[in-house]
Amino acid sequence: MKQGGIVKKLWTATALLVLLTLGIATLTQLWLLQKTYYRQQVDRLLEGARGAADAIATDNGTEAVYLQLEGLAGSLQATVFLLNTEGQIIHSTSGSGWGRGMMHGMGMGPRGFGHGMREQFAQVDMDEILAGRPVIYRGHHPMFNTEVITVAAPIEKDGSVMGAVVVNTPLQPIDANLRALQGVSIYSLLFGLLLAALFSWFLSRSLSKPLLQMQEVAKSMAQGDYSKRVRISRDDEIGWLAESLNTLSRELEEKISLLRRVDETRRDFVARVSHELRTPLTIIQGNAEALLDRVVEDPAKQREYLNNILEETLRLRRLANELLDLRKIETGEVDLYKERVDAVSLFTGVVQRMQGLAAEREIHLRLETPQQAVIVEADTDRLGQILINLIENALRFSPAGGEVLVKLMEGKNEIIAEVRDNGPGIPEDEQKFIWDKFYKVDKSRSRSVSGTGLGLAIVKHLVELHGGAVTLFSKPGQGTTFRFTIPK
Known part of the structure; x- marks a missing residue:
């Protein structure tokens, strides 16, 4: 234009x-x-x-x-x-x-x-x-x-x-x-026309300026640039139209940015899943080929190879289960079956089941709960899953001889739970990423202590499904504390 x-x-x-x-x-x-x-x-x-x-x-x-x-x-x-x-x-x-x-x-x-x-x-x-x-x-x-x-x-x-x-x-x-009077009228007409021409010129420029700006913004939007805005200096229909165009541009910019982040997340997700699958599959293939080719004749060594295959198979199964759980949670396919449950009993049962893993890793797992029952309306299985994932994460990053404390407290309208370890802690600049899928703080750790990178993402979604919130407190060298709340 x-x-x-x-x-x-x-x-x-x-x-x-x-x-x-x-x-x-x-x-x-x-x-x-x-x-x-x-x-x-x-x-x-x-x-x-x-x-x-x-x-x-x-x-x-x-x-x-x-x-x-x-x-x-x-x-x-x-x-x-x-x-x-x-x-x-x-x-x-x-x-x-x-x-x-x-x-x-x-x-x-x-x-x-x-x-x-x-x-x-x-x-x-x-x-x-x-x-x-x-x-x-x-x-x-x-x-x-x-x-x-x-x-x-x-x-x-x-x-x-x-x-x-x-x-x-x-x-x-x-x-x-009469002609003199008529002449005055004609001169008045000419003077009025001159003033009207000048006024209409300035008026047309005033009206066209925001329209031209809107045209430039719309053209930029068509070319994929949603950052431009119309400068609004009037409160009338043209100003409202400009504000609507600015709102449209702003919302499109946000949605395009969101789509780009979603696309990046999808590509990153595919890459991370591929990476997580490639390593266990490589181990399984290598050990299986060694057994088939009879490279290893020692029965003890053969058993070790079979245990490696089993361990990696279980890892793949856990990864598949967690991926399915996360997909259901993110797409809203998970229904919570809430019931009145004693959180003290539930926490006690989960900690007892995790004592074997803690002993295997030479870590002291301790539980602190109120003396009386703490009743909460929650999905028993999902609440247990939250606690298991947090304990597994704490055990995974705690050193041998360390301690993991699980603490249950009762608030006025909610229950408060903490899982605290004395591991290496999480750097402050990485704390905001730990809820992302497949994110691992220490990528140099051995596979024996590393997880799938999905546990904390599942924890966050399940806590929020219950209407609660989960937070993190950590300093390098001073351990990490995960705290979550569930409304009663």
Whole structure:
């Protein structure tokens, strides 16, 4: 998307909208202005003519009548005629140079009388006047030979019409004033269009900027880069859209990262399983081939080879069982069969079963429990499996002559168990990895004391399935303590 494209489109659309709106408004204003202005001028002339007609009707003095008409002509800057009932001009006066020049050309003085002028006032309908109604005419007048506005007001006295007062004013000055007013409206329109164009330009850039940023972010997402974000500085629909895009980008980045970690874990898992399988299979194959080829004739040596095959077979079986258990746990296929069980009895039974392995490795295995029963709702087999895995791990890494302590404590709402050894401990930078599948702290240890690397991962999952938590406390050279809690 080119930056100029959306900016120009938004600016053009906004400018055209403003042009259309202001254009219609200005044309309407010009029409109303013209109509209103002419109506005001006609009302002004008609009001003056009526005022003069009323004054003439109440004053019979000829001089006073003339003065009244001259005052009207002066105030309106118009030419005023006094007509009789026959439509003949019996008096005329003018308050403007235009009117006086016209009257002089017709041989009339400021108070001159004319005869035979009725046909010159064909625009004044005397029938309407005699009926007591005013007459308004706008257009070309042959007497003045120009465009004029003519109004005539009847002079009424005692219910009868005595004549009419006719006021004439040229349209040219009125049109000039009107054009000046219309010019102001047009200039206002042009100025408004200029401001609107500038405003719409800045508005279009303001609206397009986050859209362009969103386009760049979306393009980066399509190319696999989910780290870019839209800078949000507005709280409106565009800002909400930008926030949604940022949320989408952030969630996609997290999910892609998770998928990558899952893929790495899968590949690492396959590699570690392959490694764990390769060594015992190699030992089994080597010992079996030696026996088949009769390389070893000594019965004691043959028995040793057979014991090696058996030990590695048992190791493979244990690995397969633990892999199946871990898969079921991770996929949620393990159902806990909880029941009320005495944790003291369960711990005592497990420790007794592990005494043989401890004695074989010359390690003292000790148990500390409360004197009274500690009842907890748990899956007996899975709770025993947790304890067995932790004890086996402690025995595996404790030196000959060392001690492993199993301790059971009762909390208010949970049981607390600890398995403590006095082995070499775990470096702090490796403690966060011990819950990973196949992770081994000391990779240089002999196979006689190394496990599959799955026991602690199983422990963590089973404890969490019970709603508990497992933690680790260890310092190099000071042994290791695993503590887990199970809600009662």
